[in-house]
Amino acid sequence: MTVKVAINGYGTIGKRVADAVMKQDDMTISGVVKRRPSFEAFDAVKNGFKFFTTTQEFVSGFQEVGIQPQGTLTDLLAESDIVIDCTPKKQGYKQLYEEHGVKAIWQGGEKHDLTGLSFNSFSNYEDNLGKDYSRVVSCNTTGLCRTLWPLQQEFGIENVLGVMIRRGADPWDSKTGPINAIKPVLKVPSHHGPDVQTVMYGLPIQTTAVAVPSTLMHLHSVVVKLQKPASADTVIGLWDKTSRILFVEGSKGITSTAQIMEYAKDTGYKRSDLMEIAVWKDGVHVVDNTLYYYQAIHQESDVVPENIDCIRALCNTEPDKWKSIEKTNQALGLK
Amino acid sequence: MTVKVAINGYGTIGKRVADAVMKQDDMTISGVVKRRPSFEAFDAVKNGFKFFTTTQEFVSGFQEVGIQPQGTLTDLLAESDIVIDCTPKKQGYKQLYEEHGVKAIWQGGEKHDLTGLSFNSFSNYEDNLGKDYSRVVSCNTTGLCRTLWPLQQEFGIENVLGVMIRRGADPWDSKTGPINAIKPVLKVPSHHGPDVQTVMYGLPIQTTAVAVPSTLMHLHSVVVKLQKPASADTVIGLWDKTSRILFVEGSKGITSTAQIMEYAKDTGYKRSDLMEIAVWKDGVHVVDNTLYYYQAIHQESDVVPENIDCIRALCNTEPDKWKSIEKTNQALGLK
């Protein structure tokens, strides 16, 4: 069976998931939906995707710039098995999806309550098998799960403190700041800790967060009290066996998120994406069973493989999480 | 006795300490030293300070721009009781000071080893009484001591984790970046934790640090495990009684370091400085005896009152730390 995947919202995440779906042999893009005729709409058409608008009222806007939509979201749902909702949060499409009997996956901007079920490939794939609606947790949460889940399996986790130094805006966003300020999230815990707990149930984690004037990546300073003895080497060895984690090294000139993104450019992924979580190998330290590490998150792409896995889980086309992870990694060229 | 204070290095810190000394009734500026005729040299002259160069070879550079130095550092030392060394680190003036029998205070950029003695007004004033050489700990370390020391006295501290989100460069510095990156200090602990321990002996503290593209202030996300029960209110009450701490509130529109600096502008301090440590009142949280808070550090000015106190300690003109702190605060208009 080839799963027919609709993309509602062909923007930062939507266009990346669309490309990733096309690289799989068990799913295909049935069409993509966009509301406004920005340059990304032309990209969608150039890529050969069937193109739809949200509703009839947006059709003329596209026609004016020479794009003829093949219908609206409703038309697309009729031809799809599942929809990846990459629209801005709280757009309220769930009812429409229900009416058309189409499964749906939301992104981390949406609240867990919408679906009552969230998704991470490693920590709770099985709980998503055959379900109708789920939510792939946010880029930051996905990043935390990638490194914490193997630690939990191997060493046990007493507690976690994560300080998220968040990029202020995405690279394409020239409206949002701050230009020259550091902005703390005054609520403690920040939403990241509870969000991790939607997929790593009961994990004792606290998080604080600040936003800074950078567009490239989020950076996490993470402190984990482990239950069993560990050393920097055993932790590095563990993550080395884990997929979707990439080591970088200050001693090789990667001293900031800037050089990580330059490294990603050299690898030649489309859009210079980095779907792996970058962990500084020479920033991993263990002091008295407490692990300190830094990781950097490419907010625009790290959730892409998780979206692919989530499609398989919901559509029940692959019951074994490790097989899905491996299949996705192969198709996307990930470690 | 009026202590005669020389300033060696009339830059970011030097010019501020000079102004602060002039506001005290028990000390005066004997002269200031500068190496190169930048605009700050003109400011020094305009302010009426006796102006000296480092050595004879730098005299002509000043004469060319119309400034006639009154001599060199050596000349100034002969007329001074103590010198505040605000030169870049590792300039090696200590021997010269010793030869002239002049006491000296270095800044936090210098290593503790140079003096074997460091200074914070609250935590170890007494240990500095009558000593010849000391070092006022750095802006970040001073900021940590301001909030941690009262906590230690009142509740006892089990351990501290401080994550320093550091400004990449000072506001006047247009050469240093990063422009668009987040840069972790891969060494753990960063130098801040051990630096705190030079004035709060034996405090169990770990620190990590990242640099970000902002010039305004450092921001600390601090987590303190307390030994006695506390609540956000009792902690706030404690800090409210402590001097050199200023509360700011997100709910009153101070949501980032940008608005703190705007607040400082409104207060009317010279140079729009903020010598107090700014703590977000609505960012103070206690969960299970663990305290979470955010504080912001005006890197250019927070150590100024500590320098004044340190002069009194070394010159033994005021044996009681609380009297010195109170005297300094009064003169500088601090809480």
Next chain:
Amino acid sequence: MTVKVAINGYGTIGKRVADAVMKQDDMTISGVVKRRPSFEAFDAVKNGFKFFTTTQEFVSGFQEVGIQPQGTLTDLLAESDIVIDCTPKKQGYKQLYEEHGVKAIWQGGEKHDLTGLSFNSFSNYEDNLGKDYSRVVSCNTTGLCRTLWPLQQEFGIENVLGVMIRRGADPWDSKTGPINAIKPVLKVPSHHGPDVQTVMYGLPIQTTAVAVPSTLMHLHSVVVKLQKPASADTVIGLWDKTSRILFVEGSKGITSTAQIMEYAKDTGYKRSDLMEIAVWKDGVHVVDNTLYYYQAIHQESDVVPENIDCIRALCNTEPDKWKSIEKTNQALGLK
């Protein structure tokens, strides 16, 4: 006669004009109006200004944080001769001012059409004498007039091209970007050229503009074709005699807007403001009767002296522009 001046909108410009009015001997602040209880409201109260809200509905918001407004804008207008409207653009207060027979001055964010009359101290003070409503042109336009008007008087201007490199957001603004982009104004001319023409009638000027990720100052690269022969020295000599222009020099270490703002800090103006236009002396060049120069504009404060002069012009308390300019300069400590 002491002119009673109301400030409607106690924000970036309003608070500065209020302070400046209080330094004059022929005008006073009758009260200030603010809509929301941000930290600047507390500053207004602390400064001893009579405090009003916009309308009755906003009273409770202030009472909740412990500020008791003395009435609303309407109450304040009854006690005032003139109002400085520093509210965001298009708030539509003009009718209210008319009903209360109060003169009014708007800021450059407002369109010229609102008043049909704009103001610059040097170029058209006389045309504003005794009028009811005027508009002080924007910070950028004021900056252009400061340097262009004397050139026009002395050498005649064939044409002007100004390229405005605009700061993306004010220093206190942590919401607006861009963080990492350069953003051109695609309309040519940008609004600056026509805006200059509202006070320097018929001046042949073209302007283009880009926004950049900086908060400190606007920078102008200006090219002027002069009608009479000139040299860099004669131009510098001319501006040297002109008030509200300050020379800075790259050779003295002022190589960017960052060092200009540091210089302003050292001068000790409240809020570290720089009401003068900063012109790089070593950036002034004349090639074949074409003048090239760079100037930097402190967007938050350069229009403050013009607001003071405009009050005198509209209230007809000083018919001679040079006397008003001199009086304002003296009171504010300007050259």
Next chain:
Amino acid sequence: MTVKVAINGYGTIGKRVADAVMKQDDMTISGVVKRRPSFEAFDAVKNGFKFFTTTQEFVSGFQEVGIQPQGTLTDLLAESDIVIDCTPKKQGYKQLYEEHGVKAIWQGGEKHDLTGLSFNSFSNYEDNLGKDYSRVVSCNTTGLCRTLWPLQQEFGIENVLGVMIRRGADPWDSKTGPINAIKPVLKVPSHHGPDVQTVMYGLPIQTTAVAVPSTLMHLHSVVVKLQKPASADTVIGLWDKTSRILFVEGSKGITSTAQIMEYAKDTGYKRSDLMEIAVWKDGVHVVDNTLYYYQAIHQESDVVPENIDCIRALCNTEPDKWKSIEKTNQALGLK
């Protein structure tokens, strides 16, 4: 004949030229040289390039990280017809190249005097035919030539004013600022005007420049007085026929350099490069025979096709510039 091309300096430009050479059918990479074992060295090896160090003393540095160089620069020169020198400026390799009888191309960071000959594909390809040493002009100069040369051919140019708003640092560079300042080049003309004249002989052009806190692209605000009548449409039509120019439109959401780079990501070029010059179609205006336009320059890649053409010119493997340009464009997927 397949030209054997050595790359001395495998960094920002070097690695891109290496990739571009490999896409041509008339040239190949004989090897690449790097001094220090940064992450880009690993990339070179992974890409299958023969890898050399500068001199013997740098060999051990690579061996320590597991890279075995195949020799030094001298060894590589023996196997090469031409070397692309992408080392930092003033490294002084020219004598070595002469000794080995190898032709050489430098980049725009180097001074024209080194070679006495510079290169732009459109304006002076012929003058480079068969020569031994040339210099591809800088990214900014190349960008100016791309749009100015066709204007000169079609309409004649009376004079040009270019204001360069330069990115402060490259995206991978986390050391260089400014973080929050605008920094003018006080010398007028900036070096860009004279640099254009090394390849468009005698063009009447003046340039000024400022550096800003952005890493993405340079932006030019250009004003051209044309000799023959033109309209925005005829200019756009002309550039539309010209290769290596790409139109972008604010009305399609490309309002800053940020969205241009996002567009480049979508196109799928390796490293998300944009070798074309981006001109805002809706920013082209003609007023009284004076043309105003904005263009953006991807500083890391726009000179890559010119380097390829320059190899053909110096090695005399293609005497017709249009054939070389077409060949390069085809191979690199350029318009």
